[in-house]
Amino acid sequence: MVAVFLDRDGVINVKRPEGRYVKRWSEFRFEPDAESALAELAAAGARLFVITNQRGVSRGMVSAAQLSDIHDRMASALNARGATLDGIYVCPHDAGECDCRKPGIGMLLAAQRDNPWISFERAHLVGDSLADLEAGHRIGAHLWLVGPDDRRARVASAAAAEGMHVDGEAASLADLVRDGSLVAAVRASQDDASARSPELAPS
Numbered sequence: 001m002v003a004v005f006l007d008r009d010g011v012i013n014v015k016r017p018e019g020r021y022v023k024r025w026s027e028f029r030f031e032p033d034a035e036s037a038l039a040e041l042a043a044a045g046a047r048l049f050v051i052t053n054q055r056g057v058s059r060g061m062v063s064a065a066q067l068s069d070i071h072d073r074m075a076s077a078l079n080a081r082g083a084t085l086d087g088i089y090v091c092p093h094d095a096g097e098c099d100c101r102k103p104g105i106g107m108l109l110a111a112q113r114d115n116p117w118i119s120f121e122r123a124h125l126v127g128d129s130l131a132d133l134e135a136g137h138r139i140g141a142h143l144w145l146v147g148p149d150d151r152r153a154r155v156a157s158a159a160a161a162e163g164m165h166v167d168g169e170a171a172s173l174a175d176l177v178r179d180g181s182l183v184a185a186v187r188a189s190q191d192d193a194s195a196r197s198p199e200l201a202p203s
Helices: 034-043 062-081 106-114 128-141 151-163 173-178 183-195
Strands: 002-006 046-053 085-091 126-127 142-146 169-170
Touching: 002 106, 002 183, 034 046, 034 126, 034 173, 034 183, 046 106, 062 085, 085 106, 106 128, 126 128, 126 151, 126 183, 128 142, 128 151, 142 151, 142 173, 142 183, 169 183, 173 183
Parallel strands: 002 046, 002 126, 046 085, 126 142, 142 169
Antiparallel strands: none
């Protein structure tokens, strides 16, 4: 089993302008082809986890109940497409209030506590921000970057300056999956996990 950690806004769904938040399901829009891309990752052996900063809760702009409803509906829609989520981990805090907000690794550690089989060295993290990549780098995961060309170039440059290796990048999750690099990497990690632990090999 191989864990793939995914940021939400800008990776799974369309990111709203800075300072604005998805407050209800009617405002949620999947990124083009994100559902099928996640289904393809799942078919390749990935176990999918969402890790998302949502400080709109702390700021009173979206309630915990609203956020839970959005995530329930998101998970249901993905499940219907063959992309079952193994977990959704949320940091509702503002910056400086916790150790779970990315680039902190609290959500990643929580996922591992809930799923002790997770190996961070074989895990993959897909994000669209430097904070995403920093969190993944801290646990030793493989890093993948998505987003518009200009923002992606800025993030990639900042990541390189901090000594992070990005395994691949593309304009979107769908493009990352479509070009085959992420799927191949997940399968390689799956093969490595099976070779090291034969009892984990698919029956």
